[in-house]
Amino acid sequence: MRGLQAASGTPLNGSPPRPPRRPRRVGLLLAVAAFVLVADVVSKAVVVAKMPDHPPIRLLGGLLTITYTRNGGAAFSIGTSMTIVFTVIALGVIIYILRAARNLRSIGWAIALGLLLGGATGNLLDRIFRAPGVFQGHVVDWIELPHWPVFNLADSAVVCAGVLVVLLALRGIRLDGTRASGQPSSSSSEPDIPEPKYPSR
Numbered sequence: 001m002r003g004l005q006a007a008s009g010t011p012l013n014g015s016p017p018r019p020p021r022r023p024r025r026v027g028l029l030l031a032v033a034a035f036v037l038v039a040d041v042v043s044k045a046v047v048v049a050k051m052p053d054h055p056p057i058r059l060l061g062g063l064l065t066i067t068y069t070r071n072g073g074a075a076f077s078i079g080t081s082m083t084i085v086f087t088v089i090a091l092g093v094i095i096y097i098l099r100a101a102r103n104l105r106s107i108g109w110a111i112a113l114g115l116l117l118g119g120a121t122g123n124l125l126d127r128i129f130r131a132p133g134v135f136q137g138h139v140v141d142w143i144e145l146p147h148w149p150v151f152n153l154a155d156s157a158v159v160c161a162g163v164l165v166v167l168l169a170l171r172g173i174r175l176d177g178t179r180a181s182g183q184p185s186s187s188s189s190e191p192d193i194p195e196p197k198y199p200s201r
Contacts, residue, residue, distance in 0.1 A: 022177045025110035026101045032111055036118025040153040041125065047142040062146065069150045070130075070138035083127060087135045090124040093117075106177040112164040119157035 051068035058065050072083045097117045104110055123139050130137035141150040172180035 022105035024101075025104045025107060028107065028110040029097075029101055029104060029114040029117065032114025033118035033121065036115060036153065036157045037122050040118070040122035040157070043142070043153055044122075044126070044140040048140060051142065056144070065144040067142055067144050067150060069141045071141045071150070072136075072138045083136045083138070087124065087127045090120045090127070093120045094124070100175060103175050106168070106173055106175055108164065108168050108173060109175050109177075112161045112168065115157040115161035115164070119154040119161065122152075122154035122157075 047066070047068050051066070054068075056065050056067040094117060097113050097120075100113065104113065126139040127135055127137045130140070132138070139152065139154075141152050141155070143152060143156075144150045174180065
């Protein structure tokens, strides 16, 4: 009996074995978020220390300009009179991501949520600790492109996260790494499992 079960590779009741669960991707999410946050904080600190009394620096023939502005609104200077509202939204986004991380098993979603978490946290720190006051602070923006509002690395991370979320949704990939059809995202179908064969008497 044991030989039959070992040979067939299936339980005696004939039911196929469950596929192994995907590992959680919380570590990847936190690593991406930490990278974005550190890059954003360091770049803003350098800009605040060097650029207030320095003229804008034009690079790549004017395609990229390093400057210094303060923004009381959302990304790309949207809604400058609603600083507190955007602060509350950022807090809500961070809480949602941390709660969703419990079921996170998709690499793509881990990167997307990591970018979003790092970007939201970077700008939230500005709103908490920078002038004119707690939860009303103005975000430091320093990257300028032709015909585009000034932004920072946190804004860029949030936009990249949004694009990646749309792509994942279009492909039907869920947080747990499965597709909308219920199949794992790494394979389109499961291999056929042979039926156990019993010796004839």
